[in-house]
Amino acid sequence: MAEHRLQFLKLGAIWLLLLAMPLWLPMIGGYMALGTRVVVLGLAAMSLNFLLGFTGVLSFGHAAYFGLGAYGTGLALKLFTHSTPLAVLLGVLLGGIAGALLGALIVRRRGVYFAMVTIAFGQVFYFIAFRWNSLTGGDDGLRGFERQPLDLGVWTADILHKPMLFYYFVLALFALGTGAMGFLLRSPFGRTLLAIRENERRARFLGIPIEQHIWLAFTISCLFVALAGALNALLNNFADPTMLNYTQSGEIVIMIVLGGIRSFWGPLLGAAVFVVLQDYLSSLTTNWMSFLGAIFVLMVLFFPRGVLGMHWPGMVRTIIDRLRQPRTHSGGRSA
Amino acid sequence: MTDLILFNVTNGLIIGAFYVLMALGLSLILNLSGVINFAHGGFLALGGYVAYTIAPYVGFWAALLISPLLVALLGLIIERTMIYRLYGRDPLYSLLLTFGLAFIFEDVTRAVWGAQGLPFSVPEFLSQPLSSKFFFITEYRLFMVAVVTLAVGGLFLFLRFSRLGVRIRAGTFDLDTVSSLGVNVRVLRSFNFALGIFLAGLAGVLAGGQLSLEPTMGANLLMPSFVAIIVGGVGSLPGTLLGGLLIGVAAGITTVFWPAASEAVIYVMMAVVLLLRPRGLLGEEGLLS
Numbered sequence: 272m273a274e275h276r277l278q279f280l281k282l283g284a285i286w287l288l289l290l291a292m293p294l295w296l297p298m299i300g301g302y303m304a305l306g307t308r309v310v311v312l313g314l315a316a317m318s319l320n321f322l323l324g325f326t327g328v329l330s331f332g333h334a335a336y337f338g339l340g341a342y343g344t345g346l347a348l349k350l351f352t353h354s355t356p357l358a359v360l361l362g363v364l365l366g367g368i369a370g371a372l373l374g375a376l377i378v379r380r381r382g383v384y385f386a387m388v389t390i391a392f393g394q395v396f397y398f399i400a401f402r403w404n405s406l407t408g409g410d411d412g413l414r415g416f417e418r419q420p421l422d423l424g425v426w427t428a429d430i431l432h433k434p435m436l437f438y439y440f441v442l443a444l445f446a447l448g449t450g451a452m453g454f455l456l457r458s459p460f461g462r463t464l465l466a467i468r469e470n471e472r473r474a475r476f477l478g479i480p481i482e483q484h485i486w487l488a489f490t491i492s493c494l495f496v497a498l499a500g501a502l503n504a505l506l507n508n509f510a511d512p513t514m515l516n517y518t519q520s521g522e523i524v525i526m527i528v529l530g531g532i533r534s535f536w537g538p539l540l541g542a543a544v545f546v547v548l549q550d551y552l553s554s555l556t557t558n559w560m561s562f563l564g565a566i567f568v569l570m571v572l573f574f575p576r577g578v579l580g581m582h583w584p585g586m587v588r589t590i591i592d593r594l595r596q597p598r599t600h601s602g603g604r605s606a
Numbered sequence: 607m608t609d610l611i612l613f614n615v616t617n618g619l620i621i622g623a624f625y626v627l628m629a630l631g632l633s634l635i636l637n638l639s640g641v642i643n644f645a646h647g648g649f650l651a652l653g654g655y656v657a658y659t660i661a662p663y664v665g666f667w668a669a670l671l672i673s674p675l676l677v678a679l680l681g682l683i684i685e686r687t688m689i690y691r692l693y694g695r696d697p698l699y700s701l702l703l704t705f706g707l708a709f710i711f712e713d714v715t716r717a718v719w720g721a722q723g724l725p726f727s728v729p730e731f732l733s734q735p736l737s738s739k740f741f742f743i744t745e746y747r748l749f750m751v752a753v754v755t756l757a758v759g760g761l762f763l764f765l766r767f768s769r770l771g772v773r774i775r776a777g778t779f780d781l782d783t784v785s786s787l788g789v790n791v792r793v794l795r796s797f798n799f800a801l802g803i804f805l806a807g808l809a810g811v812l813a814g815g816q817l818s819l820e821p822t823m824g825a826n827l828l829m830p831s832f833v834a835i836i837v838g839g840v841g842s843l844p845g846t847l848l849g850g851l852l853i854g855v856a857a858g859i860t861t862v863f864w865p866a867a868s869e870a871v872i873y874v875m876m877a878v879v880l881l882l883r884p885r886g887l888l889g890e891e892g893l894l895s
Contacts, residue, residue, distance in 0.1 A: 329698050376880050383640055383697040384840055388880065391832045395873040402866040517829070521644075521705045528702060560713035567706025571699045572688060 285536055289442060293435045303434035304506065305550060307441050309543045311502045314445050316526040316538030318495035321452050323524070324532045325461070326488040327468030331386045331520050332393025336366040336493040338515030339396055340500030342407060345510045348416035355419045355430070359444070359501045366497020367490060369396070374489040378482045390517050397515040412511030413504075441502050448495045453535065455491065464488055496523075525567055531577030541577065614858040620747055620816065622854020623754040626847055627809035628824075629831035629838075630761065631802035633846045636835070637778040638798045639693055644704040645684075646831070647824025648711025649803050653677045653810025654819045655719050658726045666729050670753075674807030681803030685796050693795070708825065716821040726814035750812050757808060758847060761801075765843070774798050778841060830857075833872045837879050839889020848887060 288295075289310070296306045319333045344362030352358055377388045400407045407413055421428040421440065430437040455461045463484055466474045475481050504510045513519060522545065530541025548566070552559035628650060635643050657673035664672060684707065692700040732746040765771035773794055777784045785791045806824070813823060830853060838849025853872040860871040879886060 323698070329696075329701075331701060373877075376877060379884060383636065383642055386697060386701060387642060387832050387840075388836060388876075391829060391836060391876060392873060394829045395870055398869040398873075402869065521702070524698070525702060525705075528698070532698075558713055558717060560709045561717075564706040564709030564711075564713065567702050567709065568688065571703040571706070572691065575695075575699055 281536075285539075289445075293438060301547075303438055305546065307434070307438050307506055308503075309539075309546045310438070310441050310445050311499050311506060312523070312526065312546055313539035313542035314448050314502070315496050315499035315523050316530070316542045317449055317452065317535070318492050318499060319523050320527045320532065320535075320538045321456070321495070322488050322492040323527060324534075324538075325456060325468060326464045326485060327471075328485055328489070329382070329386045330389040330489070330492070331524060332389035332391070332517065333493070333496050333523055334517060334519035335393035335396040335515055336370050336496045337500035337503070337519065337523070338400065338510070338512070339366040339369050340497030341504035341510040341514055342400060342413060343497070344501040345413045345416050345504045346406070348419065349413070353419050355421060355505065359498070359505070362501035362504070363494055363497045366500060367494035370493025370497070371486075371490040374486050374493070378486045378489065390520065393515070393517055393520060397512055397517075400512040400515055407512075410512065412509055414509060416504075417508050418505040437506070441506070444498060444502060448498050452491070452495065456535070460484075460487075521567075525570065528570060528575070528577055534577070537577055611859065611862055614861045615855055616743060616747070616858075617861070618855040618858020619851065620750065620854075621857065622851040623751060624809050624813055624827055625830050625834045625854055626758060626850035627754060627805050627812075628827050629834040629846045629850050630758065630843060631805035631809075632831055633835050633840075633843055634774070634802040634805075635799055637841055637843075638774060638781070639689075639795050640697060641689060641692070641700040641704065642697065643802070644701065644828070645707035645711055646704075646802075646806050647826070647828040648708045648715070649677050649681060649806040650810040650813070650824035650827065651715055651819070651821060652680070652711060652824075653807030654726065654814035654823065655715060655724075655810075656807075657811040657814060658719075658724060658819055661726075670808075670811050673811050674804045677807030677810070678800040678804040682796060682800040685799040689799070690792065690795070712821050712825060719819070719821070721821060723818040723820045726819050728815040732815075746815055750816060753808070753812060757805065761805070762843070770794075770797065830872055833876045836876055836886060837872075839886025841890055842886070842888040845886055845888030 292306045293303065296303065315333070315337055319330065322328050322330055340362040342362070343365035344358045347358040347361040348355070352361075373392050377385060377392070380388050401409060403409070418431050418437070421430055428436050428440070430440050456464070463474070463479055466477075466479070467481055467484060471481060500514065503514070526541035526545045527538045528541065529544050530537030530539065549559070549563065552562050556562070628646060632643055632646050635641055635646075653673050656676055657669040660672060661669040688703060688707075689700065692703060728746050732744075732749050765775055773784060773789050777789075777791065777794060777798075781791060784794075809827075810824065813827075817823060831850070834849035834853055835846050836849070837853060838845030838847065853875060856871055856875055857868045861868045
């Protein structure tokens with residue numbers, strides 16, 4: 272019962288913070304686009320974690336689907352539609368279908384091998400975006416599109432010129448994506464994924480079609496990563512090939528690990544830490560890549576369980592206990 | 607037309623030789639330690655830059671040997687201090703660690719030697735074309751092919767006939783048994799890691815003379831090397847050799863007909879191989895999968 276209430280409180284706190292972000296973010300020196308970026312990349316990280324943390328399959332090539340979502344949305348807006356939601360839908364479908372097709376090819380691979388194949392396949396889309404100049408703008412990136420105001424019948428939401436409205440648009444889709452994933456994880460399907468993560472062989476002996484489940488988890492994860500990519504394209508009104516590159520995949524993975532791989536909401540926190548740090552470091556020094564690399568290394572060597580994965584309540588309790596206790600051993604009264 | 611194809615096939619073989627050196631090193635480390643070394647390209651670039659820096663003092667020939675050795679030493683230090691901690695853990699962690707290292711390598715290389723490409727001059731007598739008709743077959747290219755052949759041949763002989771080499775191959779199949787037979791697996795893995803890095807460093811020096819030195823030169827070779835390993839079959843070094851040459855030539859031929867697709871074609875090859883023969887051309891089923 273208490274456990275349940277704690278969960279409820281946590282969820283309430285997270286959503287309160289997200290909903291009120293336009294209020295408190297300027298107070299601590301942030302700006303709306305930065306907050307939107309956190310939510311967008313948080314969605315990307317949470318979607319990949321659906322696969323990585325909850326199915327136990329290591330994909331290191333998710334930037335491809337992130338980028339496909341972005342390019343799909345950007346191209347749709349540029350070439351044939353003025354409807355932002357339709358463009359987002361097309362981007363999501365592009366990423367999802369590509370994920371479904373490639374997923375079918377790689378679903379039998381495991382572990383390091385799976386990681387390698389996903390990275391390598393991810394690069395195909397990078398080279399297509401990089402080389403197909405006439406369509407994608409090549410190295411310079413895709414320009415010439417803008418997110419369009421939302422026509423809600425009685426009222427038109429100008430998400431192009433009002434960053435706060437766009438933030439709520441992003442947050443609504445974020446809610447949709449995370450809600451769907453949370454729901455799936457609570458369903459029998461999600462429980463089966465956990466079973467596969469914990470012990471694939473045993474799950475197979477129980478008659479669970481492992482490959483089908485992993486393929487489905489992969490595709491779902493790609494769909495929502497593509498959604499995040501679509502939102503990212505709308506945020507910048509721009510898409511460039513580096514969004515598809517494997518370094519982008521690595522960044523999404525490190526957000527997950529930063530936040531805690533076994534936690535549903537952890538990757539959002541990881542994304543927040545990463546985005547803010549990147550924003551800060553790149554304004555401070557041109558050698559921010561070294562700092563970013565150092566974060567990767569230190570993270571892996573010293574905090575492999577992530578910020579949320581560490582036992583914070585336990586740590587805090589220990590510290591409080593230490594402070595409360597009379598310092599008998601450090602040479603005080605008793606000596 | 608025949609000339610053009612011949613020209614591009616030669617180009618493909620040359621670039622394939624780089625893939626081979628790089629992919630063999632990656633394969634060695636992957637097979638024995640289960641680590642995908644993302645920083646491999648960083649080591650390669652470093653090999654080129656170190657050779658560039660020391661060549662004026664020690665000459666080209668010494669640099670060709672000393673630079674890879676220095677880079678291998680650095681690899682050994684990194685393995686001994688960081689990477690060994692992650693053996694046997696979820697591959698996610700070694701991936702992220704080497705990924706971070708790759709970032710640092712690239713950034714440090716750029717900070718020390720600059721982002722602009724540097725020309726690495728090879729000895730005069732190596733830079734002449736053999737004939738005016740086959741202008742693309744320079745002596746340096748022949749020399750490069752000879753060095754790569756020597757290195758790869760040496761590696762295979764070493765793995766086949768030396769005690770250490772046999773242990774490395776045995777460890778690929780069953781490290782626990784090798785360990786219980788009294789082989790010091792920690793030392794074996796460290797040596798194997800350094801050997802892989804040595805090959806990367808060597809590739810770096812050779813690539814420096816052929817292309818030019820750039821901080822991203824190694825990172826650009828990383829993905830094709832992955833493809834070479836997968837096409838050839840994970841776990842098989844001859845497979846990696848075959849895969850590297852195959853994709854090099856395939857990319858070379860594609861350049862003739864459709865230059866824009868020359869990078870993407872190797873991934874298409876990989877997809878076809880995975881579809882028709884999931885374990886790769888010479889791979890064994892069940893290893894690392």
